[in-house]
Amino acid sequence: MVTVSFNNVWKDYGGGALAVKELNMNIKDGEFVSLLGPSGCGKSTSLRMLAGLEHISSGEIVFGDKIVNTLPPKDRDIAMVFENYALYPHKTIFDNIANPLKQAKIPADEIKRRVIDVAKLLEIEQLLERRPQELSGGQKQRTAIGRAIVRQPQVFLFDEPIAHLDAKLRARMRSELKHLQHKLGVTTIYVTHDQLEALTMADRIAVMNDGVLQQFDTPQEVYQNPANSWVATFVGEPGMSLMEMEMTRMDGDLALAFENKTIKLDLKNKARLTAAGKTKLLVGIRPDKASVSQLEIPGAFECQIYSRQLLGADVLVEVEFGTSRVRAKADTSFVGAVGAVCHLIFRSEDMYFFDAEDGKAIPHQC
């Protein structure tokens, strides 16, 4: 149980390939933090630097009050669950889980007791004499987790552990892992590219893109107040739609100009945008806050249907709105062919605003 800090950490692979740039992050004791981002964003590299499997190019990583840069993995008191489980094919499940304890030269009867306890906890005690080849994906993954928790380390590291399980099992494992972590209370860093995993499991999410930390906040904050337009579109499924708009005046009031239409602003956002003083904006709207209808409703915008996808409970309609495409939700009763005309409604209260030049979110007025 320990705090984990990245202090100005960089990772340079040479030849100008900077995988991690100026990473600063303080993770609390016992916290479940998710490193979220697309492939190549630096999340796995950051995790591996925590583990000691990659050298740190510059900066420090601190566990508690100890700088761990020069410590090999075995001296860091960490445990890691690998994406492909990394089980030892020539050992039984028992020996796989017992491996870290054997390395630490713990007496055999103690090893046996702890391994069986862990196996019972993960419901794999009947598999202890089998080999990894005989196990299913889910069982292998639980073995890998068993190997990690049997040691009671101070930090858990997970590298996309459920990526290769089927969808239903993934959903189950999300809740199992969250429960387990809560029970054990160990500081956990969990790498994933799946924003749903991050949103559902983490106490705080560290969103990364292109080696740079974009935002480090609770799931609610990341969802409701994304720090920039990239985070806004990455988090949330189906993703937010972005439109380029300009500030303009209508009836002496601040409004948004989009194509040849003008959109009125609500009071709160009017104040916010006035204070920011930017002219070119990226405006975002989440699909569940936008709706389409066949009927002409005042305040709705005319648009053309691009695609229609059934999501189960409702329908996701993608419409062409000027030069942008906007995703909106509709009732399952909505029937529109591709190319047909329909009407798009969204409120300015639900809009997200970002500076068109650097993508940063326009700050809220307090």
Added chain:
Amino acid sequence: MTISASPKTHPAMSDQDWGFLTMSRLPSKYNPAPSRMFYVYLAAPAITLLAAITIYPFLWLVYMSFHKVGFGAREDIFVGFDNFSRMFSDSKYIDGWVLLLKYSAICLSIQVFVGVALAVVLNNSRYEKILITLFLMPMMVSPVVAGLLFYYLYNGTFGWYHWIFESLGLLGEASILASSNTALYGIILVDVWQWTPLITLITLAGLKRVPQDQLEANMVDGAGSISNFFNVSLPNIYPFLLIAILLRFMDNFRFIDAILALTGGGPGNSTRLLPVYLFDVSFQYFKLGRGGAIALTLLIVTIIFGLILVRILEDPARKKALSGETDS
């Protein structure tokens, strides 16, 4: 990339052919289904040639082993199992097996020990590629030339290797090949010189296939590099080594070129391994009948080991390990 090979789903097979297939063991040239003929035609030349030069001689071998083979105008005399019974009571035959096994055991022990050590060191070296290419050179030499070369090097009067042995106090004036106590080691050295790189090559291929995440998991579990090697690498390269050992063992049955050049089987019978003895019997004493009997026993043992080798190669778990697929 591999296509499922089960008959029901093999892509090259069309449905109409199944009736035919259940009736014959080999593609019948007399009653084939239309599209099958293509494969038969294509394979026929090779199969016929191979059959001609292997089955026919094999039958002749069996025939000879039951006869006293005459020369020139002389007839072959049927002798029943006489050749075989004489063979089993022939001390040179028994010694031939003993020497063969002793030779193989010593050669392989040294080759595996040195070869694996070399592979580990090379794997961690910057100069791996250039060095392994240089280390391969001995394998390119014709074994008989290697034998002659070492015959020169071992010579008691002007051999440079003998000079080294003598200077180190390992030998007296007599060449290593001159004494029946040491000659076997002389030929063992040549085999080790030529074929250790093969073990190294195979081990290197295996080492490179050890899944990286297993090594990393072991490091996180608390292991240093030594433990990494014994705990993870070695078990992973085990199938490779097994195959290497089996192949070299079977090669010892086949290649006697170097031994013929070095000692011809002597001094005395100290290097008369069974294949060498067979060579003597057939081409020096010209007792083709007895030679045939010996050859048959040699062949049978080779086939047994060949079956073991194929079993190992075809075993699905081994196959996966050898091709380097990770377990996920």
Added chain:
Amino acid sequence: MASREIISYDKGVAIKLLKWISPVFLGFYLIWALLPLFIMFMASFKDLLDAFSVPDAGDWAGVTMFFDFSPTFTHYVALFTENNFGVYLLNSLFASIGSAIIAVTLGSMCAYSLSRSEFRGKKDLLFWIISTRMAPIVAVIVPLYAIFRSADLVGTLPGLILAYTTFNLPFAIWMLKGFFDGIPYAIEEAAQVDGKNRFQAFLMILPLAAPGIGAFVILCILFAWNDFLFSTIIGSGGAKTLPVATKELVQPQNIDWGKIMAAGIVTTAPMIPLGLLVRRYLVAGLTMGAVKD
């Protein structure tokens, strides 16, 4: 994203020790591996007297004697003028290339058939094919000699080529089958859909297999060139090859070591570049496809 190297921390006495021993070990092995060849090379240029001069036992400083000689080409010249090595070189060349071509031509067709077809007994057929490659040459040679003799093939190049084929053909079938197994059948299917017949479809994938086929031609040449047993029993007389000729230079009296060393160089030299060429396939070739580099 992650590097492929296993990270190393320079801790532990064992690792430091290894770092010191490694270059020494590699250096020693390099000398061990190349010294005999080096000596063979040098000795081929030494005349009779120099070839026999070796320092006394224990006289380590005498190593310089090894380098103290005036190089001469007489041995090489003599090989070709007195000992007919030109003929033997050509024999080796024709026999190995001939055998390689036959083996790979017939073998690739057969391998392709076996790769693409399925039938009961296929496993047994494959085992029979590979067992011919495993058979001890000494065992096979006796009846083979008898058969060849009655067919008047002993001492002829075609006879020798045929003899080499006993091990090159099964080798080619086995290895090339593995190769074809790795090429998806989809390409031939596409070709047939496009209107080609079965044989043309086969030809279409040959370019894909070309590097492998090329490598095995060279491997076949390598094995045939270095062979001694078949060459000496079947080939001697009219189809003597370099290894046999080299061995025969060892006469009971007056062994001309300089000449023998020169012959050894002539026999070995062409194989070195060939070996380097197929370096990538060597492991597969020598382990019968069990291990791929």
